[in-house]
Amino acid sequence: MRSLLILPFALLILGGCNNVETKILKELKKIENTVRPLAELMKSNQEPTPEPEVVTNIWWAEQGWTEQEREWFWHIPQGTQIMPYDWFVALERPKNEGEGLFIEQDYMMRFGFIPSQKTEQNPDNLPIGFVKDARFVNPMNGEKVTMAGITCAACHTGQINYNGEGLVIDGGPAMTNVTLFQDKVSVALFETLLPSRRFLRFAKRVLKDEYSLINAIKLLKEVKQFAEKNGQLTTEMINRHLNLVKEGFGRVDALSRIGNVVFGAEIDFENLRAISAPVSYPPLWTVPWFDWAQYNGSIRQPMVRNVGEALGVQAPVNLTATDKEQLFNSSVHVDNLHEIENLLAGDKRLSGLQAPKWPTKMLGPINDNLKQQGQKLYEEHCQKCHLPPVDSKTIMQDRYWEEPNKYGKRYLITHNIDLNVIGTDPAEVFDFYERQAETKGLGLGEIFANRGLQVVTEAVANKWYDENDISPEKRIEMNGDRENIVLSPLKYRARPLNGVWSTPPYLHNGSVPNLYELLSPWEERSKQFYVGSKEFEPEKVGFVNTQFTGAFLMDTTLAGNTNTGHEFNDAEEVKKKDNNVERKGIIGPKLTEKERKALIEYLKTL
Template identity: 40%
Template sequence: MKFNHFGLLLLLSLVGLSSCADKELPELQAVQKVVWLDQNWDDDQRQWFHYVSQGTSSFFVPYEWFIALEQPGLSLFSKKLIVDGDFLERLGFIAGSLGLYNSANLPVGFAVDHAATDLEGKPYRAIGLTCAACHTGQLNYKGTGVRYDGGPSMISANKLMSTILVSMLETYIGQRQFKRFAERVLADQYSDEGFKELRKEYTKAFMFLVNQLFQSISIQNQGIINKDIEQGRESKVLVDIVKNVKANLAQTEGYGRTDALNRIGNQVFALDAERPENFVIPNAPVSFPFIWTSSWFAWVQYDASIMQPMIRNAGEALGVGALLNLNKDKSNNFASSVHVMNLYAIEKSLAGEAAPFEHRQFSGLRSPQWPQNILGDIDQQKAAVGEHLYKQYCQECHLPPVGSSEFWNEQYWSVKNAIGTRLLDLKLFSTELIGTDPNQAAVLADRTINTIGMGLATGVFADAECAALNVTDDAKANFALSLGAVVQETVDLWYSKNGIPSEQQQEMNGYLPNCLRATRGYKARPLNGVWATAPFLHNGSVPNLFTLLSPVSERPKQFYVGNLEFDPILVGYETGKRSGLFLFDTTKNGNSNHGHEFNNTQNKGVIGPLLNVAEREALIEFLKTL
């Protein structure tokens, strides 16, 4: 089957040669100065977190290729590179600076592993995204950039991948452009023989990317499209696929969001496993969550679906492009490039050494405090009124304020790990009750995959009771359990190969079992630092705190996302139309802004009475203090 032939045609049809040209990116949002907020990390801890490798190869090309790719837009003459100037900042990435952990001068969240090897042991220099790319926030106010770790970023990962694909396509078809590329990559080792060898490797890698991108096309459709192309006629099947994918991409994700669960599933079970039938089009986008204090939650993820921190972190690394072998007939089945020890170190840095319940405070990374010297003073009189409103309408779900004596009540810290350390057991609310968009909560419950031949025979634990369960290969396997089993096999193989003693494994696993569940609900987490986490609701469908506290009828149905300029009154980013921003349409699938509503109605998702404007303003002032 000539998959590469129509794959290239579909690539051209889908992204076009100018899909990521400058005109489609927002202007650079320049600031006069940058301030990092104090969150209990020193500069060395912060820099290490920004650039430590998780073993990912997110762009499927080696480092020296990535830094040699030109910005999209065919030209006979040399152009700026993707890594030049402010291009990546316009995709939402935070500019980095040269230093011990960033010798390549890349943005926050780009890690270079100079000693990487592929699954066959071949050395190369890998480049990939880290958790810092998605979990480092910035807001701008009157010329000052305010940055904080652990907060949601405003990157557009899909625009970055589209940029790389278009650049690679232009480099592939443009002779002069490929020669410029080869001169950069080979440098003083350039020769005719080296050029030919690089061309072979590039073609192989590019076709691999094309194949990966379009594994979602069924074998039957591949045959129909290929036949249409060979007979010189327009392929209706191809046209329909392009229209459907474009329509989906037009409303999915954008700045500051990703369909994390479905994309991890696609990477592991469709791409790594080479199973096109396991591919689904993303339809459950979520905002990048804020991760301060989350190391001490008994259950993590928006849907409270994972208990063990190592499973959560290794699963994230696999979803962001760590290499993985999934084939029971290969001797290195479940071998991966995941840097398990780095994941453990990242978790320790986030969590801190001291158990919070015993010390009545969080160590590790703490939530940022509202910078009054930059964003303006908190109105203490309004905040005092807001505190009463918080106790009346918010505290039952989101717990008392972190730091208050009530917060450290044992009833909230009822779960213990294997060594007796207490964890926060957050309340879970069904989508039927809370009324917010149900797509993300349904992914783990509804998605099934074909795992035949992957070699799963894995003991895990399931549901709130953490009952022992054996996961095996199945043609219609449960996604949640299968993903947890694959990640566990991957981590366990690394432990075995590296001779990690059982006691140390327990510590690296957080002294918690690999317990998994599909909840069809969302957890209510503490609201410390919530002021720095716009847009709101799990899918980012509400732009600011004021509209979150307003009836659904007063929430905007459409608004623009990607502007970092902050509104300290409404507490959220400015949402007016600007070139290159993402139009968030709440009427689209996965984008509902309903639920979590204060209103005097019996509508689904109403959680409290209608708040007048003064009450909303008072509650916002109090939330700034958290």
């Protein structure tokens, strides 16, 4: 009898659930004509994701950080936004990518992200480079939101694999495809808004015990508004045909993307410019001690560099407010950027994060005879531009350091090499040199990119300083004891080569797969090769060239991808062969096979 009484109540509850779901599905149907074209447009710009690359054993390079410092760096927020955190951990993968949540380890590894571990700082076991940011404040309305964001470590934590083992390298260039990740996130979010049970599952994960018709429809409206707003930049880039050169794994057109976010998405889409000069993620060790940062040696001050980077990876800033009090409000965590810089720099010259040492147990021993021969070649052909080894006594000589600035600080003098001398692909340099933007409400008129970046990043930092009552002395310290100078030189910077063995592919645009080809004549360099695998090739020092589903084909015949310059060759012989035209970028004599191997052996030890 009791079961007969319970049955009507059960049916009533089930009927109520079905009624709620039916009404939600009707709401989804109402917006389908708006959402579906956007979802299809996002999908049109996509590559497939590769299968995750798995190793049986993984370990970490010894680079002077404690385990606590390492994990802090992996998951410290800088104020960027992917989407509200509860949405991100509830989001399913794009429909054509299989079943499961987006954040699951096997799926995130497809983009090259490195698994982390579950901690208080990382409660949902997200990969290295992702964060739950409880301090995020929307600069447009002042609303506090717990946000999923990307950290510095997403692009600056490397990994090399060899025979089933993996070595994680803090501050190294990541073999990640962040652009593909962002595109897939957009597709997954728009597909969540299509009329199917996908949104119902999403809403139940997000709302949990507060799941109801009213709350689900409220969530639906919020997701739609967010997806459309944050999809505008991608939509404009696709519709304007501005994705000219694919970035792929391990690269991003950093300066163009910063400009497109700051001057395009935040001010006027007419300021958008093409993605045409991707560059490899640079290693971070030693950088805080350089006189100038960026591949083109354009930025003097660490805070400007770091604020610009945060803005470029979607830390929103208010550049359109009519209320001047709201202008330059941003979500950027200036204090965290300062702490990150301090951790990288250390408290003594050239301390802080160290370059990784060649792992002999994993990759084999160093040949001492070859190394000694290579050292002589380095001193003869490389040291003039790339400086003595940073772990040598020589590098501490005064001639390698600037005179103390007005704050009493000295920085390592790096050499910026003229384009006509180095001969490498000029796209990044010219894009930044030529770019202009209309600043609209900022009142600066049309300005060049270097000036615009200088003004906006300084204003963002100063806004944070003002709101947090930071003293003038502390501001100078947080700015890295350096003036805010942003140039646009037609040059590329030569950096010290400590850890160079762990940073393939080579040249600023990643157009040369290994050190052996970098030391070879241009004609002997690969015109095409595949990027995406972390499997290392220790003899030539680079990643293996393997074709697989989702691999990125690096085509060096395309502008922005060219692999010319920084060449060791017989200049006179080349000139005769090239109809008496002098080839740019021949910086040293043609090296024999033995000399190349010797120089590589020495470079492994830096």
